[in-house]
Amino acid sequence: MSYVQGATGEWEVVIGLEVHAQVVSQAKLFSGAATVFGSEPNSQVSLVDAAFPGMLPVINRVCIEQAVRTGLGLKAQINLFSVFDRKNYFYADLPAGYQISQFTQPIVGHGEIILDLPDGSTRTVGITRLHLEQDAGKSLHDQHPSKTYVDLNRAGVALMEIVSEPDMRTAEEAAAYLRKLRAILRYLGSCDGNMEEGSMRADVNVSVRRPGGPLGTRTETKNVNSIRYVQQAIEFEVERQIEVLEGGGTIKQETRLWDTVKHVTRSMRSKEEAHDYRYFPDPDLLPLQLDQGWVDAIAATLPELPDDKKARFQEQYKLSLYDAGVLVADQASADYYEAVARGRDPKLAANWVIVELFGALNRLGKDIADSPVSADKLGGLIDLIVDNTISGRIAKDVFLAMLETGKSAADLVEERGLRQVTDTGAIDQAIDQVLAANPDKLAEYKAGKEKLFGFFIGQIMKMTQGKANPALVNELLTRKLQA
Amino acid sequence: MSLDKATVAKIAHLARIKVPEADQDHLAQELSAILAFVAQLDEVDTEGVAPMTSVVEHALRWRDDVIDDGGNVERVVSNAPEQVAGFYVVPKVVE
Numbered sequence: 001m002s003y004v005q006g007a008t009g010e011w012e013v014v015i016g017l018e019v020h021a022q023v024v025s026q027a028k029l030f031s032g033a034a035t036v037f038g039s040e041p042n043s044q045v046s047l048v049d050a051a052f053p054g055m056l057p058v059i060n061r062v063c064i065e066q067a068v069r070t071g072l073g074l075k076a077q078i079n080l081f082s083v084f085d086r087k088n089y090f091y092a093d094l095p096a097g098y099q100i101s102q103f104t105q106p107i108v109g110h111g112e113i114i115l116d117l118p119d120g121s122t123r124t125v126g127i128t129r130l131h132l133e134q135d136a137g138k139s140l141h142d143q144h145p146s147k148t149y150v151d152l153n154r155a156g157v158a159l160m161e162i163v164s165e166p167d168m169r170t171a172e173e174a175a176a177y178l179r180k181l182r183a184i185l186r187y188l189g190s191c192d193g194n195m196e197e198g199s200m201r202a203d204v205n206v207s208v209r210r211p212g213g214p215l216g217t218r219t220e221t222k223n224v225n226s227i228r229y230v231q232q233a234i235e236f237e238v239e240r241q242i243e244v245l246e247g248g249g250t251i252k253q254e255t256r257l258w259d260t261v262k263h264v265t266r267s268m269r270s271k272e273e274a275h276d277y278r279y280f281p282d283p284d285l286l287p288l289q290l291d292q293g294w295v296d297a298i299a300a301t302l303p304e305l306p307d308d309k310k311a312r313f314q315e316q317y318k319l320s321l322y323d324a325g326v327l328v329a330d331q332a333s334a335d336y337y338e339a340v341a342r343g344r345d346p347k348l349a350a351n352w353v354i355v356e357l358f359g360a361l362n363r364l365g366k367d368i369a370d371s372p373v374s375a376d377k378l379g380g381l382i383d384l385i386v387d388n389t390i391s392g393r394i395a396k397d398v399f400l401a402m403l404e405t406g407k408s409a410a411d412l413v414e415e416r417g418l419r420q421v422t423d424t425g426a427i428d429q430a431i432d433q434v435l436a437a438n439p440d441k442l443a444e445y446k447a448g449k450e451k452l453f454g455f456f457i458g459q460i461m462k463m464t465q466g467k468a469n470p471a472l473v474n475e476l477l478t479r480k481l482q483a
Numbered sequence: 484m485s486l487d488k489a490t491v492a493k494i495a496h497l498a499r500i501k502v503p504e505a506d507q508d509h510l511a512q513e514l515s516a517i518l519a520f521v522a523q524l525d526e527v528d529t530e531g532v533a534p535m536t537s538v539v540e541h542a543l544r545w546r547d548d549v550i551d552d553g554g555n556v557e558r559v560v561s562n563a564p565e566q567v568a569g570f571y572v573v574p575k576v577v578e
Binding site for chain 1: 573
């Protein structure tokens, strides 16, 4: 257990997260308006979303399916009977004056997420519940000095609110939780996990206590939209709360927001009174009843999820926990790796994908989906190494050329004459030339300075433009020097 | 259950209904009487009975995930007191 050292002793941090994940669907939760991000203001609004009088909500089948899929992916209990409630509050971007949500009877109950921590260990975090609700509209405050502009395109889009147990103890664990949740959502296809566009946002609950003591009062920092900000907000809150408590003060239970410019959390005064939401069952909607057979049919279509895939990669390809973890972090990487590994040495394939390919994509700022080198072509390169057409060192140059040109390894090797020299006559000739050109070094070597062996190897490789088979050079040079 | 004046003021505020202080006592009495009337239901033994959510024996209707609405900016903002470039315009509400 990692505690935070304060001025008066150790503190334990308790963190719970509420994640709002936008459901992947064509239309909104209760209307037929589109959900696409970035359209003209109010162009994707039905009169239901704008809360015109007399308009009634009708629930979208796919949104229910996505919530159930997600619940199954979180190994959670699916509630065959759930109820929609009205959560009442006033805000300019909430036209009805209430949000349709689920309160006492959510569609998904208790589940869990297994965190993969940087040291290779794992830790299980409980999921309290998942419920369906409507998103609100978007308020723009920077368009006019005294006015707010409201766009309702997002109003009524389906969200899954996924609530964790207060099971996390460090900012790193919170980050690992968000990464894992995002991976699971993306594998399931129920949320695109794009935090920049706001399709995944986190409310961060933080409190501190003396190790083993009673829970402290928590604060909730709302709508944090990147994993890095979540970590920073937690670190700031922990420091702030410890300072307040050690100074003899008390923590006020309140809603705060993360200031992305000043990197501080601050109190949202307006929210203080708004906590009286006066939930009641929405009279416009009957309870949501699911058939167990329908749920089972969805369960049968779930993809292999990251934890299972990781276990299989370790088992089937004999990969290390770390390599398997990196490869399954997103489905596209895992699929790419499996295409490269098919019929090839799985460890060599893992090395090329993780070290060379991921390294290159990182430098280029590209996603695996738009990798300039396809899995097929990377496989072709590995084949050339394995059958000794090129050395591992030349292969790295060929790979760089593949990144630039998109050509196949075989074509590049042919075009640039990079085929490995395995002709002993040619290598012998190169060795003779190098030894003849460096009589002083040869004399030193013979006098006992054996580390010059490496120098000779380097010169020979240089003379053959790296194309000589390194094992052969080694063997022939040894023989010649011993002669 | 009876409501006091302060509760009436709070409910009125949450509902954004302006209730002058002079009317609050009277309203507290009226609301208390309504609550007392409804409270007769508490006399019924509901042990083990699931809450009733509807009086009709219908199942919730589901729609298919099809875009069949939207693209109607003018109608949507037609009743707004103020609009600019398709946006609703309201007095500044910002933290």
